[in-house]
Amino acid sequence: MLLLEILLLTLLAGLSMPAGALVARLEHIHPRWLEKEFRHSVIAFGGGALLSAVALVLVPDGIEHLNTRMALIWFLLGGLVFMLIDVLLNxxxxxxxxxxxxxxxxxxxxxxxxxAFALGGSNGLLLALLIGLQNMPEGFNAFRELRHSSHYSANRIIVTFALMALLGPVAGLVGFIWLAAYPAFVSAVMLFAAGGILYSVFQDIAPQARLARHWGPPMGAVLGFALGIAGHMLTV
Structure with missing residues (x-):
């Protein structure tokens, strides 16, 4: 039963990527300034959800089984690896x-x-919720980027995102079956992800979210983080 729950939660969290792409495809809001503010608010919402995942789950759980030195090493390594990926993509x-x-x-x-489910922690459901919350705005943003800078059709991008969602259950199974016996390594994975996410938020998401003389996008980030807080308080 627990295994089925993990498969379902990771799949649903992954399917929020094509869901975000569908919203981006259907996005036709008028007047033009409102469409622009909506787009930036969605991006900022994803940034807020990412920050809540770092602050409420990944770092608190990540430091549980590691000493200070190793925690900092894995956290900084995550940021460095994401930076290297960014440099290579550029x-x-x-x-x-x-x-x-x-x-x-x-x-x-x-x-x-x-x-997290295998270790019996209470944050598995919260993490699934936060992954879904952040994947939808990321799917929205990735769809727009691919549509504007590649020859891929909208349907092809959405189908690709749906297929990518299947990686979630595979990764969840790896964590549940093979890595739960190594809580220190799981903590390292969490801190690695946290460092990488924090780098991404300030490198990619925050700069894209800002609009001069518009105040909706920053509130989108606050709302994203607020939903993370609500989920944390309801699941703990």
Whole structure:
């Protein structure tokens, strides 16, 4: 039963990526300024959800089984690896930077989710909720990036995102079956993901979310984090 729950939660969290892409495809809001503010608010909402995952789950659970030195090493390593990915994407001028960033968040978080259930922690459900909350805006943003900078059709992008969602259950199973016996390694994965996510928020999401003389996007980030707090308080 627990195994089925992990498969279902990781799949639903992953399916929020094509759901976000569908919203981006159907996005036709008038007047033009409102459409622009909505788009930036969605991006900021994803940033708030990512920050809540870092602050409420990944770092608190990650430091539980590691000493200070190892915790800092894995956290900083996550940031450095995501920075290296960013540099390589920029070097090769790929049109899929948001797509890669989305997967780089989703896979280690799904591994951590499976391991959290195996270890009997109370944060597995919360982590699944936060993964879903952040994947929808990331899917929205990645869809727009691919549509504007590649020749891929909208349907092909959405189907690709749906297939990518299947990686969630696979990663969740890895965490549940093989990594739960190594809580220190699971903690390392969580801190690695946290460092990478924090880098992504300030490198990619926050700069894209800002609009001069508009105040909706920052409140989108607050709302994203607020939903993380609500989920934390309801599941603990």
């Amino acid at each position: 070097l090769f001028k790929t049109s899929a930077s948001q797509l890669v960033a989305m997967l780089a968040d989703f896979i280690p978080e799904s591994i951590a989710l499976g391991a």
